[in-house]
Amino acid sequence: MNLEQNYQNNNPWPARDEQQVLFILDVRNSTEEQILRGWINHHGTRDNNAFDAPQVCIDLKDERTGFDSGQLVMSLALPDDTIITPLRVVWTDAEGSAITLGRLRYLVTGDPRKPSARRARTIAEEHPERVHLVAGTPDTVANLRQRFEAHHRVEDESAQEEFANFVARQAAVVLDISERQVRGGRYKVPRHVAATIMANGDYNREVQRLADEQGRSKQELLKEAAGYMKEMVSTPSSFWLDVYARFNTFCLGLGYEEEIVYDQAAVERLRQTVRNNPAMLLWTHKTYLDGMVVPKVMYDNDFPMPHMFGGANLNFPGLGHLLHRAGAIFIKRSFQDNELYKLTLRYYIGYLMEKRFPMNWAFEGTRSRMGKLMPPRYGLLKYVLEACYETDARNIHIIPISISYDIIRDVEEYATEQTGRGKGAESLKWFIGYVRSLARPMGKVYMDVGEPVILSRAPEPGDNLALSKIAFEVAVEANHVTPITFPSLVTMSLLGAAPKALTEEEVINDLNALLHWAETRNLRISEDFNRSFADQMEGLLGIMIDENIVTRYDEGPEVVYGIGLNQHPVASYYRNTVIHFFVNKAIIELALLKASEQSEQDALQAFWSEVDHLRDLFKFEFFYAPSEEFHQQIRDEISRYSPEWEEVLGQGSAGFGAMLNNMTPLVAHVTLLTYAEAYSVVASMLARKEPFESLEEDECVNEALTYGRQAYLQRRISSESSIGKLLFKNGYKMLQSRNLTEGGRESLKAERLDLARELRELLRRIDIIRAIGVANRNAAP
Structure with a gap:
């Protein structure tokens, strides 16, 4: 040789x-x-x-x-x-x-x-x-x-x-x-993991303790644990990592442009972080493709393979074989009562963290069916942090990653699910059909890396308050780095005008106003955002028209655009991806209107009272800063329009009108209307019940789906996007937080009616904001 x-x-x-x-x-x-x-x-x-x-x-x-x-x-x-x-x-x-x-x-x-x-x-x-x-x-x-x-x-x-x-x-x-x-670094994989854990002295002592408690032999438990490890421990290899990379590129490339949009400098900072610290990459979850985006970007940049947690429902023949050999950790859906399983999982996670193998998963737990961030699930975060605590890991970095898309194939399915129809079970046949459905133009994919939430060490196991605070910080930062994209602004503009259609000039004026508002507040705007809106009218908007999200009528003297027939729930999804940026402004608009209807001496108190009331009303929908910081955010935002806003507020309706005219674009109706209408449906439904009648969540959702449909047909709510299981579930939580769901006391009938009237009053003020917005648009040159 x-x-x-x-x-x-x-x-x-x-x-x-x-x-x-x-x-x-x-x-x-x-x-x-x-x-x-x-x-x-x-x-x-x-x-x-x-x-x-x-x-x-x-x-x-x-x-x-x-x-x-x-x-x-x-x-x-x-x-x-x-x-x-x-x-x-x-x-x-x-x-x-x-x-x-x-x-x-x-x-x-x-x-x-x-x-x-x-x-x-x-x-x-x-x-x-x-x-x-x-x-x-x-x-x-x-x-x-x-x-x-x-x-x-x-x-x-x-x-x-x-x-x-x-x-x-x-x-x-x-x-x-x-x-x-x-x-290259992409081929860094853990080796001989099961054997290492089985030989670990601490693990063996813990198994012996369980054996003594359960009256079983240690060897019996070790044999059972070996079965768990075979199921959960991934066995990656360079060949299957390459296969998975090609598979990810293929699936994403069916409908999306070849290059994922991300900040290279942010990715390089991420490289240093995961190299030097125990790290978790927690991404927002909107579609099945999310689990392909982070591994693809990591692979393309020669990162070590990130281990991904996945439910056992995806461990079916074919896909399960591939994922298991490309870093997926399949875990049981429920194992709360299985102490041996929890112990084995904890030591496995601890091993990966100690060896600097980053882990990534969707911290919402499930795909967002509405576009906005879902409440975080604590389960996996809890087990990972417990493993960090047991191994005394220090300087733990939890890195939020926002994954966004111009168009998402799954949204049609989400809209159907929200009407009460069931979701099909995952299988190889289902997956093949899903992949085939991706072969249509859907724009671009975006990955944005947030600032890490850094823990000097993990909280003690069982400290649920600390866990919830950590999850909240991750969620807030994930929202912060979610980019504003063209489809999110287009749907926001057209939903704000619906059922009226807008001319191309009106759409462009709306987009310019929304974009200017975002830029002056240094909000995250996609690096790939094309500010030449007229060019987009035949580009990305053309894809939205082909998908029937947006309708275009060009047979009159002017071209006009509107939301497609029966497409409000779908369009709302894209609007909701950036809705969190506008919530504070929406609250200010509604609180100003409320204050303007009070006496001059009570206006300021009424304003702050309504700000806190709306924050509490929609606390199950959005993530807010702590109260003091939230109040400062409100002051900072309203001061942009009038530094002497407290004095102007004392001028009553005249001051309110002058201030609101200066707050273009108005967003309360396009931001909060869906949620207010959904809450109004569940509140009105509950008000019809007798005081001795209780209401369970499933019953509430099922009844609200039918009652909401009637309300829409009677046009007591404006859109089908206000009818949905998740909306009604959160509406139920709102009712429950006000102690209105448990029947018994005689005063309950009046309290339920008061809430229904309160929400109708809120809808009245939202309609006023909408009317002012329409008037402002018509008055614009």
């Missing part, structure tokens, strides 16, 4: 005095063994080594069958100062690019980076540049034994074999580090 130059380039022999050297050769076949022995002998002969070094051959990469460590057990009887040096042959692809890898044909022909003995010999003879010889960082037997005894169980009858397996695992780790210098 023509490997002379390869041998010359580096020396496998460690620096030493008179110490013995033991080489561990990681080999899969006879050709690799021959190459590594030739490398050792080449430098051994040249350097006149005084004695031969023992050489042990082990296949360190086969995690399914474990190690054949018999030879290593005997070799570790060498003196404690013996230097152990692991060696490996790394093969690179002929085309030399990660983009060309992951081809399914390699399942038949074999991965070119793992050639057979015969093929490896041919490569070495004809393409020696594809052969790379790497040595892992050497260590002494004494140091390795000390580390082993500090963290692993030591039992007399198996101590030597356990130590040999530990040394083999450490050899695999240092060789992987050296191999990544050749292949």
Whole structure:
């Protein structure tokens, strides 16, 4: 084999005095063994080594069958100062690019980076540049034994074999580090995880404790735990990482533009963060494709593979096989009462955090069916932070990531679900149909990285208040970095005018006003936002027209645009992706109107009372800053329109009119109308019940779906977008928070009627804001 130059380039022999050297050769076949022995002998002969070094051959990469460590057990009887040096042959692809890898044909022909003995010999003879010889960082037997005894169980009858397996695992780790210098950081994967956890002394003591509590044998529990590990522990490999990368690129490329829009500098900061700290990447969840976006961006930027948590519902044949080998951790939907499962999961998570393998998942738990951020789910965050606490992890970084799309295929399904229809079960057939449905133009994908929430250390297990505060901070930052996109502003403009259509000039004026408002407040606007709106009218808006979200009529003297027939729920979804930016302004508009209808001396008090009232009314819909900070945000926003706003407020309706005319664009009607109408439906429905009647959530939702439909047909609510299960569920929570759902007391009838009247009054004020907005648009030049 023509490997002379390869041998010359580096020396496998460690620096030493008179110490013995033991080489561990990681080999899969006879050709690799021959190459590594030739490398050792080449430098051994040249350097006149005084004695031969023992050489042990082990296949360190086969995690399914474990190690054949018999030879290593005997070799570790060498003196404690013996230097152990692991060696490996790394093969690179002929085309030399990660983009060309992951081809399914390699399942038949074999991965070119793992050639057979015969093929490896041919490569070495004809393409020696594809052969790379790497040595892992050497260590002494004494140091390795000390580390082993500090963290692993030591039992007399198996101590030597356990130590040999530990040394083999450490050899695999240092060789992987050296191999990544050749292949890249994207191939950093955890190795021999289950074996490491099973050998962990602390884990074994915890299992023994459970065995004593449950009256079972430790071996029985360890066997059960091994089954859990086989189910949950991902087994990634370079080949399947490449396959998954190609799969992600394929699926996203069916409907979206090739390049995901993100800030390269933010991604580089993210690289440093996950390299140096225990890290979690928590992303917003709008579609099944979300789980492809973060891994694709990480892969394209040569990041270590992020482990992704997924529900067992996605672990079906085909997709489950791929995801499990590309970093997915499938966990049971419910395991609250399974202490062994929780213990095993905690140690697995702790291992990944300790080894700096970032984890990522959708912290909302499920896809947002309404576009806006859903309340965070605490389950996974709780278990990860508990694992961090147990391993005493420090400087934990929780990084919010906002994933956004111009158009989302799933929104039609969400709108249907919200009417009360069920969702189909996930299966391979379903997934194939879903992927096929992506093959239509849908614009661009955006990934925005927020500022990390940094914990000096994890809170104590059971500290639910600390957990909720952490989740809240993540949610607020995720909202903060969600970008304003063209579809979100277009739908906001057209929904604000609905049922009226707008001319192209009116749409452009609306977009300019909304965009200017956002820019003056330094809100996140997509870097790819095209401010040439006239050009967009045939571009991205054309896609929205093709999707029937927007309708275009051009047979009159002017081209006009409106929301498509029966498309208000779909259009509302896109509007809702940025609605959080406008909530404070909407509250100000409604509070100003309320204050203007009071006496001059009570106006200021009425304003702040209404601000707090609206904040409380919609607390199940939006994330607010703490009260004091929230009040300052309100002051800052209203001061932009009139620095002397408190004095102007005392002027009554005249002052209100002057201030409101200066607050273009008005947003209360397009921001809060949907929620106010939905709440009005559940409140009116409850007011019809007798005081002794109680109301359960499921009953409330089911009745509200039918009652809401009637209200829409009677035009007591303005849009079908105000009819939906999630809206009514939050409406029920609002009723429950006011102690109105549990029947009993005689005063309940009056209290329920008062709330229904209160919401009708709120809708009246929203209609006034809408009317003023229409008048302002008509008065505009």
